[in-house]
Amino acid sequence: MKAISVLGSTGSIGTQTLEIVQEFPEQFRVVALTxxxxxxxxxxQIQRHSPEVVALADExxxxxxxxxxxxxxxxQKPQRQPELVGGPGGLNIAASWDTADLVVTGIVGxxxxxxxxxxxxxxKDLALANKETLIAAGPVVLPELRKSGSRLLPADxxxxxxxxxxxxxxWADNARLSTGVPTPGLRRIQLTASGGAFRDWATADLEKATVADATSHPNWSMGRKITVDSASLMNKGLEVIEAHYLFGLDYDHIEIVIHPQSIIHSMIELADSSVLAQLGWPDMKLPILxxxxxxxxxxxxxxxxxxxEVGQLTFNKPxxxxxxxxxxxxxxxxAGGTMPAVLNAANEEAVAQFLEERIHFxxxxxxxxxxxxxxxxxxxxQPQLDDVLAVDQWARTAVREQVDRGTRRLPLTAMAA
Incomplete structure (x- = not known):
């Protein structure tokens, strides 16, 4: 039986992980929740799974x-009373809990x-659902993985x-994953994208886009922030950076393909020109499992x-x-270095401003x-952790200040008001 620690247990990834634990009680048990x-x-969740430790981000x-x-x-009490911890230190305690075999990282941002x-x-081995770990801090994380021997398994x-x-x-040498070393025989990666809320919109019509439009995904039910990222295709751009760190390919060999049906979840091209794809209904539980x-x-x-039943699979260039x-x-x-961290933080803040209807899409x-x-x-x-955290805060502040200073396009709802 594999012992699981779930970071972000009340979010989308966390709740689906716990559903899997319930479906396979002889395979998995929960030892930590945050x-x-x-x-x-x-x-x-505590009642149902009786974890050994529970951490709250808000102490x-x-x-x-x-x-x-x-x-x-x-x-109705849980079988055991968990140890309760809080704040950043508490999250770290749960993440590194001694009895955990696998840590599912579902905390957003x-x-x-x-x-x-x-x-x-x-x-610890990790099921990585937190993009920012590699996007913002790939140069920091890869040496730590090599040092600890942890295996990072992608849950996206x-x-x-x-x-x-x-x-x-x-060439399935699993030790290569997340070491930055290219996989021999891997020529190209094709990341498939649904195209998001605006895939059928003309570019000129984006001037009319509202928050309600951008948060209405045609294929998936997701949080508002990630749904906006899907509409802008930033989610796929971030996945390109993540794929670079996970699989070691340079950016010229990682492509994005619009695939509206979301049945092929991505493809690889090998040295002999063969293309392999993984298919399935759009359901996050499968990669988590x-x-x-x-x-x-x-x-x-x-x-x-x-x-x-699907009928057809279609593909377009974005x-x-x-x-x-x-x-x-x-x-x-x-550009590398701290630039992806700035990109990620600036995007998070800009999307937050958009969802508050302070700016236009x-x-x-x-x-x-x-x-x-x-x-x-x-x-x-070659950033250290402090560099990544510093530029993350700088980029968020820079975007907020720019929004406060500038007269930008207003959302349609604001103009109507």
């Missing part, structure tokens, strides 16, 4: 959590970076697809893929004029590009 502010759901909520657990009727590093330094559907395809090659069960595969009762964030991500990746790439341009003279080529 969460933000959703105490109601967290208490239910001020620890007393309330303790009171809620104490007030449960006797027949750079908030997940420090506990992920704590897990790596403790020698696209990178999981690449990883699964590589298992079918003669593969991380949890790897190197084995578990039989599931889940819906089987029927290609005759239009750089429609998706400028994609090109910004490639540029930041090629088309302002997002403008704000990101300005932050990256300003950072060029200060870019650190």
């Amino acid at each position: 969460a933000g502010r959703n105490l109601g759901l967290l208490v239910e 001020s909520l620890l007393k309330e959590l303790e009171e809620r657990l104490a007030s449960l009727p006797a027949d 750079c908030a997940g970076l420090l506990p992920t590093l704590a897990a790596i330094q403790a020698g 559907s696209e990178h999981s697809a690449i990883f699964q395809c590589l298992q079918g090659t003669p 593969y991380c949890m069960s790897w190197p084995s595969r578990l039989e599931t009762p889940w819906r089987r893929l029927n290609l005759t 239009d750089p004029a429609k998706y400028p964030c994609m090109e910004l991500a490639y540029a930041a990746g090629r 088309l302002d997002i790439p403008d704000l990101i590009e300005t932050a990256c341009e300003r950072h060029k003279s200060d870019r650190v080529d």
Whole structure:
């Protein structure tokens, strides 16, 4: 039985991970949970899984959590009372918990970076669903992985697809993953993208885009921030940077392909020109399960893929004029050093400003590009953790200040008001 620590247990990745644990109680058990502010759901998870330790990002909520657990009727109390810890230090304790075999990193944004590093330094294997770990801090994380011997297994559907395809090659040396060493025989990676909320919009019509439009994904049910990233294709640009660090290919050999059906989750081209693809219904539970069960595969009762039901698979090149964030991500990746951290933080802040309806959707790439341009003279080529954290905060502040200073395009709802 594999012992699992779940970072971000009340979020999308965390709840799906715990659903898998429930479906396979003889394969997995939960030893650690971390969460933000959703105490109601967290208490239910503690009741169901009886973890050894629970960490709250907001330390001020620890007393309330303790009171809620104490007030449960006797027949509803968890089998064990977990150790309760809080704040950044508490998250690190849960991430590096001694009895955990695998840490699922579902904390969104750079908030997940420090506990992920704590897990790596403790020698834990990771199911990585936190993009920022490699995007913002790849030069910091890769040496730590080599030092600790931790294995980093990609839980994103696209990178999981690449990883699964590589298992079918003669060069499936799993120790190479996340070392920055190119996989022999791997010529090209093709990351598939749904195209997001605006895939069927004309570029000129994006001037009319509202928050409601950008947060309506045609294929997936996701959080608002990632859905906006999908609409701008920034999510795919960030995945290009992540793929570079995971699989060691240079940026000229990592491509983005629009695939509206979201059935092929990504493809690899090998040295002999063969192309391997991983297919399945759009469901995040499959890549999460593969991380949890790897190197084995578990039989599931889940819906089987029927290609005759799908009917057709189509592919298109993404239009750089429609998706400028994609090109910004490639540029930041090629610049390297601290530039991807600035790109990621500037995007997070710009999307937050858009969701608050302070800027227009088309302002997002403008704000990101300005932050990256300003950072060029200060870019650190071989950053340490402190450098990454510093530029992350600088980029967020720079975007907020630019929004406060400038008169930018206003969302349609604001103009109507």
